[in-house]
Amino acid sequence: MTRGFVLVLSIVAFFNTAVWSKDPLQRNLGQDPNSISNSSLMLNYNPKARSFWVSTTSGKKVFVKGLVPKANFIKVEKEAVSDPAFGKGQALIARDADGASVSFTLYLSQPFLFIRQSIKNTTYGIADFPKLSPVSFLLDLGKPVGQLKTLGTGGLLDPDKNPGSYVFLTCVDPVSRNGVVTGWLTNEKGSGVVFSHIKNNLIEIEPRVEYGHFRLPAGKTEKTETLLVGYFDDARLGEEQFAEAMAKQQNIKLKPRSAVYCTWYAEKNGGAGTESGTIELAGFIKNQLKPFGLGVLQIDDQWQAGNQYNGPHRGFDRVDPKGGYPNGMTTTAKAIKEDGLTAGIWWMPFSRNHQAPEFKDHQDWFAKRTNGKPYETTWGGTSLDLTNPEVQHHIADYASRMHQWGYDYFKMDGLWTGTVTEQIYINDGYKNDSIGNCLPLHNPLKTQIEAFRDGLRVIRKATGEDVFLSGCCVSQNMRSFGASIGLVNSMRIGPDFNHDGQSIRTGAIRASRLYFLNGRVWWNDPDPSMLRESGESTADNASKGIGSLTRARLLPSFVAVSGQFFLSSDWLPDLPLDRLEIMKRCMASHKGIARPVDAFDKMLPSIWIATDKKSGTDRNVLGLYNWETSPQKIGTSLSRAGLKDKMTYYAFDFWANKPLPDLSGSFAWELPSESCKVIAVRAKAKHPVVVSTSQHISQGMIDLLKEDWDGESLSGTSKLIGGDSYELRIAGMNDGRNWKLSSALIVGSPQGVIIEVLPQAEKGWLRVVIKGKESQVVKWKLKFKK
Structure with a gap:
C-alpha cells in the first residue's frame, strides 16, 4: 500500500x-522571491537599491529603470493572484508598516505590468486624498531622448514639452516605432493623468490620479486605480492592446452603429430644425441614403423649452408650443421611425439652472463651490449633485420620458458638468481645472468622478440597452474622458467643428491620436463631415476654393477609411448630386483594422491603411491625405505601410476611378492642397482577382462577402444596394497567362438582376457591372480561358 x-x-x-x-x-x-515574469515581461526587485526594473522576458531589453513605489515600504512579498477579467498572475507587493501597499502584477496573457496602490486611513477621522502618485520610473528606449517623442491626448510632442496626458501616454522612437505605453486601466473614482519629464538623459514618467476629494473613513483600506505599463516593438499595437484591456476590464460590448444626421450645423433648418423640416428630411433619407448606411436622424439643441439663464434652455421635459415642434416630440419621433430610421435627441443630462423657478425649492440638488455658491460654469449652467437620490430620480425620469417619446439615440452634451469641474474649452493636454473646488457632495464619500459614473449608470438603467448613448464632448473638460469609458457607446473626441480654427482638421487631429479607442471602447465621433459647396460658410471661402469637390472628399474619406463614426449635418435635400455621391460611398463602416502609418511622425497623420481578412481574402486600402493648404508629396515604403516588402501589388484609385501602376518597394504621389487618394491594393496572384468595387470607399471590405478562384473561374458573393450600379474592378488578366473571359453569370438567376461586362479599355484590367432593383445578396461567377 x-x-x-x-x-x-x-x-x-x-x-x-x-x-x-x-x-x-x-x-x-x-x-527567485524578487522576480516574476510572463511570456512578455519580467519584473525584478533590487533590495539594495529598493527599486524595481522591468525588461522583456528575454532580458535583452530593460526598458523601465528606477521604478520606485511612492510609499515607505518595509518589505516586498511575492504572491499568486487571480483576477475575474485577466485570470491568474503573480505579484510583487511592496507593503508599509501600516498596511498600505503598491502591487506589481503580471498576468499570463497580458503584455502589461499592472500597478495598483492600496491606501489605508490610520487616523481617527476621515482622511481626504486630493491626489495620489503610486510610482515614478525612468524609460530607456536605447535612443537619445532628443530622438524620442511622446503621444498623448495633447498630441505628438517632445517628452519635456508634453503638458501631461489624460488616461495614457505613449513614449516612442518614431523611426523604429519601438515604444512604451503607460495608461490608466481604470478611472472609477479618480481621473488618471500621465506626465513626462527628462531626468538623467532618460524620460521620467510620473503617473497621477486626481480625485479632488477622496474621503476615506478611519481605519478603512481601499484599492485605487490600476496603471498599465508595457513595451512594444510597434507602439501602435501597444495602444490597441491597452484599449482592449480597458474593454476587458469594463466588459464592453459595443453597440452597432450607423451613420447619423445631426441637425445642428445645417444651413437650412439648422439648430433643432423644425417639425415639418425634420419630417421632410426623414423622407429624403429613406428614399436616397438609408440603403447606404444613414440610419439615425438626431434633433439637436433648441427643441426644448424652459428658461434660459446661462447657455442652452434646460427644460428637457417640455416643448414650447410656439417653437419648431408644436405637436410635441412624439409626433416627429413617430414619423422618423415610420421611415425606418432611429430618432435621436440632444440634451444636457447633468446640469440645470439653479435660478429657474422650478428649482427654487431644490437648491440642495446642486453641487456647491467652496464659497457655498451653486457650482455654475459658463454655458454649462449649474452642476447637479449626482449623489443625491432625488437628482438621480429626476435624471432617470427625464431619460425615461424622452425614450418613451420614441427616441433611441441620445446625444448627451456638456457631460463635464457631471464631474463638477470648470469648463476648460478646448482641453486636450493637461490643464488645471481646480478639481475639488467644491463642497462635499450629498454623499461625501463619493468622489466627483465616481458620482459622474453613477450618473451615466442612472441613464442607462432608465433607458435599458435599447438607447445608443453618445457622449459630447471630452474637449469641454478632459475629466469626462476616462470617466466615460465603458458607459457610453460613442464619444465626441474633439470640440465643435472648426472651433479651434482647424477647419476640417479639427476632428481628424483628435481621431488620429485616439484612433486605438475606436471600435474597442467606443466609437470615436469626430463631428460631422461638411459637404456643402461653401465649406464652413465663411465669407472668404469662395476665394480659397474651400467648396471644391476634392476638398469635400477629404474628411469623409478619412472617416470612412479609419473606421470612425460618420455624421452629417448639411441640409441634404439641397445638396448637389456629386456631394450626395460622396456620402453614399463613405457613410457605411467597414469592420477591418485601420491604423495611421505615420502616427509618430506628425501631429496629423497623412497615411492610413485599412486591412480586412474576414472574407478569406486579404483586402487592403491605403488612404493618403493632404491636410495642408499647399500641394504635398505623400508616400512611404510598402513595409512601413504594413504591406509585404517584396510583393508586387495591383492598385486602384477610387475617386479617380482608374487603375494605377503596380506598386512595389515604395509609393509616393503628389497631392493637391486639401485632397486625398484612396487606393485599393491587391497582391498579384497569377490569375484574375477583384482589386476594387464601386459601392464603398473600402472597395470590397463591406460588400464583397466572398471571393474564390478554382483554376478557371472567379466567383464571389456580393451585397447589392437596390438601384445602385455595382462594379467589380478585376486585375490580373495578363498575370501568369493571358486570361480571356468566356462567360459572366449571376448564380441562380434572381429576378431583376443583370450582369454586364464592360468593353476592356485598360490593359490587364476587366470591369463587370451588376445591377439589381432591390437590395439583396447575389452570387456571381466569371469563367476564364487561357
Missing part, C-alpha cells in the same frame, strides 16, 4: 511539474 501510494504521489508530482512548467508565471513562482 505504501509503495503504491508513494508511486501515485510521484506520478502526480511529475505531472504537475510538467504542466506548471509550461506556464512561465507558475514556473517562476517559488523560485
Whole structure:
C-alpha cells in the first residue's frame, strides 16, 4: 500500500511539474522571491537599491529603470493572484508598516505590468486624498531622448514639452516605432493623468490620479486605480492592446452603429430644425441614403423649452408650443421611425439652472463651490449633485420620458458638468481645472468622478440597452474622458467643428491620436463631415476654393477609411448630386483594422491603411491625405505601410476611378492642397482577382462577402444596394497567362438582376457591372480561358 501510494504521489508530482512548467508565471513562482515574469515581461526587485526594473522576458531589453513605489515600504512579498477579467498572475507587493501597499502584477496573457496602490486611513477621522502618485520610473528606449517623442491626448510632442496626458501616454522612437505605453486601466473614482519629464538623459514618467476629494473613513483600506505599463516593438499595437484591456476590464460590448444626421450645423433648418423640416428630411433619407448606411436622424439643441439663464434652455421635459415642434416630440419621433430610421435627441443630462423657478425649492440638488455658491460654469449652467437620490430620480425620469417619446439615440452634451469641474474649452493636454473646488457632495464619500459614473449608470438603467448613448464632448473638460469609458457607446473626441480654427482638421487631429479607442471602447465621433459647396460658410471661402469637390472628399474619406463614426449635418435635400455621391460611398463602416502609418511622425497623420481578412481574402486600402493648404508629396515604403516588402501589388484609385501602376518597394504621389487618394491594393496572384468595387470607399471590405478562384473561374458573393450600379474592378488578366473571359453569370438567376461586362479599355484590367432593383445578396461567377 505504501509503495503504491508513494508511486501515485510521484506520478502526480511529475505531472504537475510538467504542466506548471509550461506556464512561465507558475514556473517562476517559488523560485527567485524578487522576480516574476510572463511570456512578455519580467519584473525584478533590487533590495539594495529598493527599486524595481522591468525588461522583456528575454532580458535583452530593460526598458523601465528606477521604478520606485511612492510609499515607505518595509518589505516586498511575492504572491499568486487571480483576477475575474485577466485570470491568474503573480505579484510583487511592496507593503508599509501600516498596511498600505503598491502591487506589481503580471498576468499570463497580458503584455502589461499592472500597478495598483492600496491606501489605508490610520487616523481617527476621515482622511481626504486630493491626489495620489503610486510610482515614478525612468524609460530607456536605447535612443537619445532628443530622438524620442511622446503621444498623448495633447498630441505628438517632445517628452519635456508634453503638458501631461489624460488616461495614457505613449513614449516612442518614431523611426523604429519601438515604444512604451503607460495608461490608466481604470478611472472609477479618480481621473488618471500621465506626465513626462527628462531626468538623467532618460524620460521620467510620473503617473497621477486626481480625485479632488477622496474621503476615506478611519481605519478603512481601499484599492485605487490600476496603471498599465508595457513595451512594444510597434507602439501602435501597444495602444490597441491597452484599449482592449480597458474593454476587458469594463466588459464592453459595443453597440452597432450607423451613420447619423445631426441637425445642428445645417444651413437650412439648422439648430433643432423644425417639425415639418425634420419630417421632410426623414423622407429624403429613406428614399436616397438609408440603403447606404444613414440610419439615425438626431434633433439637436433648441427643441426644448424652459428658461434660459446661462447657455442652452434646460427644460428637457417640455416643448414650447410656439417653437419648431408644436405637436410635441412624439409626433416627429413617430414619423422618423415610420421611415425606418432611429430618432435621436440632444440634451444636457447633468446640469440645470439653479435660478429657474422650478428649482427654487431644490437648491440642495446642486453641487456647491467652496464659497457655498451653486457650482455654475459658463454655458454649462449649474452642476447637479449626482449623489443625491432625488437628482438621480429626476435624471432617470427625464431619460425615461424622452425614450418613451420614441427616441433611441441620445446625444448627451456638456457631460463635464457631471464631474463638477470648470469648463476648460478646448482641453486636450493637461490643464488645471481646480478639481475639488467644491463642497462635499450629498454623499461625501463619493468622489466627483465616481458620482459622474453613477450618473451615466442612472441613464442607462432608465433607458435599458435599447438607447445608443453618445457622449459630447471630452474637449469641454478632459475629466469626462476616462470617466466615460465603458458607459457610453460613442464619444465626441474633439470640440465643435472648426472651433479651434482647424477647419476640417479639427476632428481628424483628435481621431488620429485616439484612433486605438475606436471600435474597442467606443466609437470615436469626430463631428460631422461638411459637404456643402461653401465649406464652413465663411465669407472668404469662395476665394480659397474651400467648396471644391476634392476638398469635400477629404474628411469623409478619412472617416470612412479609419473606421470612425460618420455624421452629417448639411441640409441634404439641397445638396448637389456629386456631394450626395460622396456620402453614399463613405457613410457605411467597414469592420477591418485601420491604423495611421505615420502616427509618430506628425501631429496629423497623412497615411492610413485599412486591412480586412474576414472574407478569406486579404483586402487592403491605403488612404493618403493632404491636410495642408499647399500641394504635398505623400508616400512611404510598402513595409512601413504594413504591406509585404517584396510583393508586387495591383492598385486602384477610387475617386479617380482608374487603375494605377503596380506598386512595389515604395509609393509616393503628389497631392493637391486639401485632397486625398484612396487606393485599393491587391497582391498579384497569377490569375484574375477583384482589386476594387464601386459601392464603398473600402472597395470590397463591406460588400464583397466572398471571393474564390478554382483554376478557371472567379466567383464571389456580393451585397447589392437596390438601384445602385455595382462594379467589380478585376486585375490580373495578363498575370501568369493571358486570361480571356468566356462567360459572366449571376448564380441562380434572381429576378431583376443583370450582369454586364464592360468593353476592356485598360490593359490587364476587366470591369463587370451588376445591377439589381432591390437590395439583396447575389452570387456571381466569371469563367476564364487561357
